[in-house]
Amino acid sequence: MTEAAQRSTPTGRAKLADVAALAGVSVGTASKALSGSGRMRPETRQRVLDAVETLGFRPNQHAQSLHAGRSWTVGLMTTDGIGRFSTPVLLGAEDALGAGKISVLLCDTRGDTIREQHHLRNLMDRRVDGIIVTGRRTDPRPPLNGVEGIPIVYALSPSTDSSDTSVASDDRGGAHLAIEHLLATGRGRIAHVTGPEHHAAARDRARHAVGLLERSEAQLAGGRVHFGEWSEAWGRRAADLVLRTAPDTDAFFCGNDQIARGVADTLRERGRDVPGEIAVVGYDNWDTMALASRPPLTTIDMNLAEIGRIAALRLLEAIDSEPVPGVHTVACRLVVREST
Amino acid sequence: MTEAAQRSTPTGRAKLADVAALAGVSVGTASKALSGSGRMRPETRQRVLDAVETLGFRPNQHAQSLHAGRSWTVGLMTTDGIGRFSTPVLLGAEDALGAGKISVLLCDTRGDTIREQHHLRNLMDRRVDGIIVTGRRTDPRPPLNGVEGIPIVYALSPSTDSSDTSVASDDRGGAHLAIEHLLATGRGRIAHVTGPEHHAAARDRARHAVGLLERSEAQLAGGRVHFGEWSEAWGRRAADLVLRTAPDTDAFFCGNDQIARGVADTLRERGRDVPGEIAVVGYDNWDTMALASRPPLTTIDMNLAEIGRIAALRLLEAIDSEPVPGVHTVACRLVVREST
DNA sequence: ACTCGTTGAGCAACCGTTTTCCTCGCCGAA
DNA sequence: TTCGGCGAGGAAAACGGTTGCTCAACGAGT
Incomplete structure (x- = not known):
């Protein structure tokens, strides 16, 4: 059993076919058992789950992405360096997205338009699910151009186009x-x-x-x-x-x-x-x-991490339903210390 | 021609089949024309390239990754927040990797082992080509465990295992x-x-x-x-x-x-x-x-950005040839101002 | 004129999952 | 006993490239 599975996976990683073989079902059935879709006898499902456990199977994301046409990844573009302001935003976003098994692809443009276009192409090639754009300044910035069909949320620096979605500090x-x-x-x-x-x-x-x-x-x-x-x-x-x-x-x-x-x-x-x-x-x-x-x-x-979190949530909304355009502001917080 | 291509790409993005159709060749030939492999008449190649241009074709990375078994992506794990020290390292790495069309997946563990394991699984599922681990402290840190077959480079905080590859400040x-x-x-x-x-x-x-x-x-x-x-x-x-x-x-x-x-x-x-x-x-x-x-x-x-760059270069070495184990140190620089 | 080598290009298998049909067997009802 | 219906599970076609192999055509050599 085990050595058969071993033999059939020269890469060292088990594939769904190995799981199916071990469980004595077809690949399609194994897939259904994992996704929860499709009807089957409980014991069959259990056999598949046991096989998954035994082999330490983990699905190949590339195959899933290829099929689904999306990557469970969002691009995070910082427009000038990753500084004191963008870092908390970035962490807040990473945190909110990571919970939903979405990963963050980091792109730093250093304020350079060439670089920005380059990263944009890259992100589109990777079929990212969405993009968060963040800057250091709170001044509005021109929207990313050349992006089609990918939701974008601007964080900290709102877009000058009010039909875009932005999250800014109040x-x-x-x-x-x-x-x-x-x-x-x-x-x-x-x-x-x-x-x-x-x-x-x-x-x-x-x-x-x-x-x-x-x-x-x-x-x-x-x-x-x-x-x-x-x-x-x-x-x-x-x-x-x-x-x-x-x-x-x-x-x-x-x-x-x-x-x-x-x-x-x-x-x-x-x-x-x-x-x-x-x-x-x-x-x-x-x-x-x-x-x-x-x-x-x-x-x-300014609750920067919260801005990042909200931006991520808005992006998730835009990804799996409808974007909410406009500038959303995040409230500030007064921290009282000894100087007053 | 164009409307035929349009018709066959409901997603809006041209696929290689569209390019091939427009150029009047088979998909395989089109692929070879793009990769430079395979021998063919110069004019055939040119027809393919023209079609690519016309349709604005860009290859689907997921398909390529699925085939190649790699993702042209590296994971960047920061072990405690992204602070003053890890940021320049991170940017240096992103810079060095971006040049080679490799992207950076950001993972922040906040010093939490659970989170670290979670991110690690994620990175392995995504078949990243390698991982850079960076911390805030220069104290050696225990190596990542449970990673197999993926090269790792530790930046700033070297690994306690001297057979790992680390880049640290001198x-x-x-x-x-x-x-x-x-x-x-x-x-x-x-x-x-x-x-x-x-x-x-x-x-x-x-x-x-x-x-x-x-x-x-x-x-x-x-x-x-x-x-x-x-x-x-x-x-x-x-x-x-x-x-x-x-x-x-x-x-x-x-x-x-x-x-x-x-x-x-x-x-x-x-x-x-x-x-x-x-x-x-x-x-x-x-x-x-x-x-x-x-x-x-x-x-x-400490030339932190340089540490990031070197770490990235070491990782690239490890990815497409052999890792160079041990701790590599990066020299510091004296900046003279008015206090001396 | 016939064969051999070379070259340009196509065919089809594969990467690993998901999903849409289908088939098949079993059950209850007429 | 036979037929309809239903539920479990399998076969196969996607998703979009890459690549080894095959094959036809053509020029050169005997």
């Missing part, structure tokens, strides 16, 4: 959380230091934060938003600037944790007490920044 | 670069502040650094290695400690950039001039730390 909600938190803790003169104005993330959060302040008792310290870079150095410079132009500022809402840390460092060096005198709120909840800062930063967490 | 070389650089710039009393002693990376670098100092004119400031955590907070505490116990210290060699930054911060706060009075060298060349530090840190770069 930037306005994030700004809302931060400002409301500062107001609720009694701050009234709030400065906003953030990244470059040509980044959608900086613009949207700023606009919403300013809007909220206008509708409240509080005011925007310095009278304007301080756009700059996403760096600690800018945070340090901006903090000095604000302290000079609006000395009575009692809170900083920063566009990311690096800026916030720069701000906190400067306040510390100038002898201003955080949070006693001035509160600081960051954005991103990037551990290495937020926790290492003195004091540790209250910050906004 | 920790000793890294320590060497740092110490030699400090000695060359005239430092004579060097403190070493690093991570937990139970981490191989901390131990190995420390041992080698101490060895070098013993063979030189210089001495280890404080008389011992300061093991602790990989954090800024520890760097700050350790710097204070060293300044107290060995006030004449003129250099710090730190186990990573976070520690180095903590050290630099404390020195700054204590009014000690870096690098005038005291030099600081970090490890990892982690941009966000090394560049944001005041002053920017001289540090050791």
Whole structure:
């Protein structure tokens, strides 16, 4: 028995024919026994299952894929490197997909269109079931072109085409959380230091934060938003600037944790007490920044892994039923630490 | 012609039979024309190529894989998350493999053995050509078990089994670069502040650094290695400690950039001039730390992407010829900035 | 003129599963 | 006893390429 099966499988792996032979049935019957379809005597099914067990049979995915015309694989395209932002998204997606026995094919385009096209061809050749596209920036990006019949979900960077499916972070909600938190803790003169104005993330959060302040008792310290870079150095410079132009500022809402840390460092060096005198709120909840800062930063967490998970779920929907077009936003979370 | 081809491909994708029909040859001949094997009249081959062009034919990978018994895919298992260390390795590997039309299947085990086994089964079912295993720590890890007939290369965390193929960072070389650089710039009393002693990376670098100092004119400031955590907070505490116990210290060699930054911060706060009075060298060349530090840190770069690339190349060797067992080390690189 | 070697191209088997018919035997009912 | 129906299981055709083998035709050599 065993040696017969052994003999017939020179590759070392048992095939369905070996299982069928051992169970004394035909290949077709063995297949039905495994898939649960087709009617058969329970003991026959059991014989097949026993044979599967004995031989350690595992179906050949290539054969299944060839037959089904799909691969139980999705492509994950990251448009510029795999950075701090795309990694959690990617893991969230991998997690959600892995549960459904779907695997993830990794493609990094490094922001290069040639590379992107190359990977796209590759993914289509492999008949992937779907594609998730993710970027580092939250700015909308042009849709992938040349893809037909394969569902696509954009994560983090939504597609400019609103008939595509996108999952993005709720930037306005994030700004809302931060400002409301500062107001609720009694701050009234709030400065906003953030990244470059040509980044959608900086613009949207700023606009919403300013809007909220206008509708409240509080005011925007310095009278304007301080756009700059996403760096600690800018945070340090901006903090000095604000302290000079609006000395009575009692809170900083920063566009990311690096800026916030720069701000906190400067306040510390100038002898201003955080949070006693001035509160600081960051954005991103990037551990290495937020926790290492003195004091540790209250910050906004974008729930990036959740974005990845949702993107994966949307993709699964699109794969086996209908895509839900539009931009789905994922709420942020306020993480309170000692800086407020 | 065209509408005939169209008609015969309800899926929208042309198959080889369509190409053959359009070129007026048999399927077998068309296949040979594409693969370059088989002898035929040049004009026949050209007719086939023209048909391919016209129809936009792309071969079905599943069919090819089924026939060949391989998938032109490798599994990339990361053992704990995809962090700061595994990401560059992963990208390096993806880059090297992508060139050879091999794709990367991403598997994240989150350090969980159940998950690891699950992914392993999956990879074997998909008949991957090989597997790259990478971790966050440089400590050796137990080999993957239950894998047969599939080449494996361990990257960053070598396998404990020396008959496996591993690619790791040259920790000793890294320590060497740092110490030699400090000695060359005239430092004579060097403190070493690093991570937990139970981490191989901390131990190995420390041992080698101490060895070098013993063979030189210089001495280890404080008389011992300061093991602790990989954090800024520890760097700050350790710097204070060293300044107290060995006030004449003129250099710090730190186990990573976070520690180095903590050290630099404390020195700054204590009014000690870096690098005038005291030099600081970090490890990892982690941009966000090394560049944001005041002053920017001289540090050791492990060339992680190169490790990924080499691992991929070793894997390719193992796939289509013979594996080269043992641990291959990748040299580090000294990045000089303003802290020395 | 006849045979042999060469070359271009087709035929068909195969890779491993799934799925759609079919067949066959057995049962109960007339 | 015979017929209809039904349930279990088998045969074979896909899925889309690859490749070894066969075969016809043609030119060259005797």
